[in-house]
Amino acid sequence: MKENISKAVISRLPRYYRYLSDLIEENVDHISSGDLAKRMHVTASQIRQDLNNFGGFGQQGYGYNISYLHGEIGKLLGIDRQNKVIIIGAGHLGQALANYQNFSKRGFLVKALFDIDSRVIGTVIRGAKVYDLKELEHFLRQNEVDIAALTLPRDQATEVATRLVASGVRAIWNFAHTDLQLGEDVLIENVHLSESLMQLSYRMLAAREGSGENRKEMRKKAGTAHAKRGADFGL
Amino acid sequence: MKENISKAVISRLPRYYRYLSDLIEENVDHISSGDLAKRMHVTASQIRQDLNNFGGFGQQGYGYNISYLHGEIGKLLGIDRQNKVIIIGAGHLGQALANYQNFSKRGFLVKALFDIDSRVIGTVIRGAKVYDLKELEHFLRQNEVDIAALTLPRDQATEVATRLVASGVRAIWNFAHTDLQLGEDVLIENVHLSESLMQLSYRMLAAREGSGENRKEMRKKAGTAHAKRGADFGL
DNA sequence: TAGATTGTTAATCGATTAACAATC
DNA sequence: TAGATTGTTAATCGATTAACAATC
Numbered sequence: 001m002k003e004n005i006s007k008a009v010i011s012r013l014p015r016y017y018r019y020l021s022d023l024i025e026e027n028v029d030h031i032s033s034g035d036l037a038k039r040m041h042v043t044a045s046q047i048r049q050d051l052n053n054f055g056g057f058g059q060q061g062y063g064y065n066i067s068y069l070h071g072e073i074g075k076l077l078g079i080d081r082q083n084k085v086i087i088i089g090a091g092h093l094g095q096a097l098a099n100y101q102n103f104s105k106r107g108f109l110v111k112a113l114f115d116i117d118s119r120v121i122g123t124v125i126r127g128a129k130v131y132d133l134k135e136l137e138h139f140l141r142q143n144e145v146d147i148a149a150l151t152l153p154r155d156q157a158t159e160v161a162t163r164l165v166a167s168g169v170r171a172i173w174n175f176a177h178t179d180l181q182l183g184e185d186v187l188i189e190n191v192h193l194s195e196s197l198m199q200l201s202y203r204m205l206a207a208r209e210g211s212g213e214n215r216k217e218m219r220k221k222a223g224t225a226h227a228k229r230g231a232d233f234g235l
Numbered sequence: 236m237k238e239n240i241s242k243a244v245i246s247r248l249p250r251y252y253r254y255l256s257d258l259i260e261e262n263v264d265h266i267s268s269g270d271l272a273k274r275m276h277v278t279a280s281q282i283r284q285d286l287n288n289f290g291g292f293g294q295q296g297y298g299y300n301i302s303y304l305h306g307e308i309g310k311l312l313g314i315d316r317q318n319k320v321i322i323i324g325a326g327h328l329g330q331a332l333a334n335y336q337n338f339s340k341r342g343f344l345v346k347a348l349f350d351i352d353s354r355v356i357g358t359v360i361r362g363a364k365v366y367d368l369k370e371l372e373h374f375l376r377q378n379e380v381d382i383a384a385l386t387l388p389r390d391q392a393t394e395v396a397t398r399l400v401a402s403g404v405r406a407i408w409n410f411a412h413t414d415l416q417l418g419e420d421v422l423i424e425n426v427h428l429s430e431s432l433m434q435l436s437y438r439m440l441a442a443r444e445g446s447g448e449n450r451k452e453m454r455k456k457a458g459t460a461h462a463k464r465g466a467d468f469g470l
Numbered sequence: 471t472a473g474a475t476t477g478t479t480a481a482t483c484g485a486t487t488a489a490c491a492a493t494c
Numbered sequence: 495t496a497g498a499t500t501g502t503t504a505a506t507c508g509a510t511t512a513a514c515a516a517t518c
Contacts (some may be wrong), residue, residue, distance in 0.1 A: 008485065010437055014430035018412065032499060044499095045487050052501060060494045060500040078436035092334055096327030102412060102429045108436075147435065171439050173432060177253065177337060187442060189435035193426065194337045195249035197408060200382065200424035201313035201343075202245055204406050207422060243509065267475060279475095280511050287477060295476040295518045473518105480513075487506070494499085 009050050013073055015040070016050070020070040032063035079106045085173075086145050088160050089152030090115040090123075090130045093175060097149055098125040108147070112139060133160070140167040149173040244285050248308055250275070251285070255305040267298035314341045319380050320408075323395050324387030325350040325358075325365045328410060332384055333360040343382070347374060368395070375402040384408040 019040055023031060037044040051057050051064075057072055058064045074080050085103070087094045090113040097103070098110045113130040115121055121132050131139060148169045150157055157176035164172065171187045174180055177195075180188050254275055258266060272279040286292050286299075292307055293299045309315050320338070322329045325348040332338070333345045348365040350356055356367050366374060383404045385392055392411030399407065406422045409415055412430075415423050 005441070006485070010434055011430075013437065014427070014433040015414075017433070018430075034499080043487060045489095046485095048499095048501065049486075056501065058500050060492075061498045062494065063499065076437060076440070077433045078440045079433065083436060083439075092327050092331030096331050097428075099327055100428070103432065106429060106433065108432060146439065147432075170442075171435055173435055179250075185442075187435060187438050189431055189438070191426070191428065191431050192249070193332075193335070194341060195246075195253075196424055196426050197338065197343060197382075198249040198252070198312045198314065198341065199245055200406055200408055200422060201318060202248065202311060203422050203424070204318075204381065205311070205313045206240070207405075207420075241509075269475080278511060280513095281509095283475095283477065284510075291477065293476050295516075296474045297518065298475065476515105476517080478513100478515090480511105482509100482511070484509080485507085487504105489504075490502090492499105492501080494497105 005053050009053055012046075012050055013077055016047075017070065017073045017077060017079075020066055020073065023066045024070060028066055030063045030065050033058070036064070081107055083108045083146045084144055085110050085147045085149060086139070087113045087128075087149045087151060088115075088133070088136075088164075089113075089150065089175075090117070090120045090125070091151060094149070094151040095125055097151065098128055111143060111145065114139075136160075136163060137167050140164075140169065145169055147171045147173055149175065151175045154178045240288050244288055247281075247285055248312055251282075252305065252308045252312060252314075255301055255308065258301045259305060263301055265298045265300050268293070271299070316342055318343045318382055319346050319378070320344060320382045320384060321346055321374070321380050322348045322363075322384045322386060323350075323368070323371075323399075324348075324385065324410075325352070325355045325360070326386060329384070329386040330360055332386065333363055346378060346380065349374075371395075371398060372402050375399075375404065380404055382406045382408055384410065386410045389413045 019036065033044040033047045037047055040047075048058075051069075054072070054076060057069050071080075085108050087097055087110060090098075094113055094115075098113060103110070110126065110128045112128055113120075113125060114133045114136055115130055116133045120130050123130050148164045148171070150161060150172060152160065154176045157174065157178050158180060161172060161174075161180045161182060165182050165186050170185060172180065172182070172189070174188055174190050175193070177192055179190070182188065254271065268279040268282040272282055275282075283293075286304075289307070289311060292304050306315075320343050322332055322345060325333075329348055329350075333348060338345070345361065345363045347363055348355075348360060349368045349371055350365055351368045355365050358365050383399045383406070385396060385407060387395065389411045392409065392413050393415060396407060396409075396415045396417060400417050400421050405420060407415065407417070407424070409423055409425050410428070412427055414425070417423065
């Protein structure tokens, strides 16, 4: 197994895992890189290169045994074990995560939530209690925690993250719209929802321009704008 | 302005935008690529290359005017206009999105939500009404919609997406854990939360291995495992 | 003007794709 | 065995970084 797997490869592993899960559902027991490539709309070369970063999971003339490969990728992703998660911020997003079935299915267990709002403190969400944020350090002394999800406003994120790290948490799943600058030994995975939405918005504009339409003068509905404005701009 | 901007560049634009917003808050009025690079932990070269895909926004010997550059990137990202959004699935995640202030601040206006659960149908979230999903087509005939966010279970995603596209929606922000296969003219931006979490989980394991520890035998807390197990595995 | 810093070309690095010998 | 398909090397493509002349 290679030492440094590139981020691009890692980002594709969960997708392979998902497609293999689907194939198991369909009772397929093996598949070639070529056939999997067709399903996933990638090249067979990429699949073989990606997998061979971790070992030779296939067999010449046969392809890949699906349940074996599924298991191996699961191990790589740490899905074969339990990961204890706490959620800081029990607003809608925090509650959405706590309720999300896909996580517990993959071994991510929400052990507690934390908030500063007395209206949610003390409530229980899918078996996980919402604590007062003041009790964070106390909780972390008593309980092992692998991952902390930050679903709180940007201006509180840095302070809470610092407290988490001081109490030994080494992996943060950050939904706050800020770049946390913590120690080198702290892993941070960012989910910046508004950035994702802005990328979609960019692509919408680019697509409109690509189709020969003008940006400023355009109506929202592509079809309408086309008819009304197309002639003005050399379409 | 170049024709085809790479996905890598586009994905960095919102981050530039955010840092520029922060600089405006700090009343800084211009900055060199070198200083911005330091703040953002990227290379100055990358910043200059990225920006020059869209035009020469800077000035030799001076740097970049922040409010001008901020405005230009905003235009590129489509933040200077209103984008009408509907949300399909008024569960926790859908409600989290509907409540998210950052979106409306950037011109993304939630016009309506849709659900099949009679307990939420008819309620109003930040001024947006929750409709019965049956009324989707009727709503889309009466109202312009730029973006539909899909926050519903995986097994309903494809069907709803097909209906959206049939009714003219051309941009989908997909939170369902599946790859939607729609027409070439339909833009899809995926947010696969569980894949993000799995990547974090992968990196946790990789970090542990990198520090010379054994995976199977290890305790959860790195410090403890180190002391207890380090000697066993050639540390 | 002199100094600073951009815009842009060239060099490097990394990731993807193609090709094919190895082998099941 | 013959055919299929992997694992892996080589070729290509693209993205990042370095360098520097242009210029404010």
